[in-house]
Amino acid sequence: MKLAFDPKCLTLGDMVQFKDKTGVTVQEAFKAVPVKDDDGTPVKDEKGRPVRETRLDPLHLVALVWLIRRKTDPDFSFDDALNVPAAELEVVQAEADPKD
Secondary structure, eight states: OEEEEOGGGOOHHHHHHHHHHHSSOHHHHTOOEEOBOTTSOBOBOTTSOBOEEOOOOHHHHHHHHHHHHTTTOTTOOHHHHHTSOGGGOEEEEOOOOTTO
């Protein structure tokens, strides 16, 4: 299953439903956090900047699959999203809008 994710495609309703299903906002779910070493010290890159990464919770991914897929398939349910094999999921960025 190929899934194109464009954050601009989410409606306010989608964002509310994401929070209802996951307990966090879309922004919180995909926020990059500082990487820390085993001692709890923030990891820095070669220029001394903090290294950040996004740690995706599986429930957040399920909710995102559900919200995006139902835009093209209104009958696609949250339970359907729970049953999508991870190996079959291909997340691609949406094509750039030429107006941007």
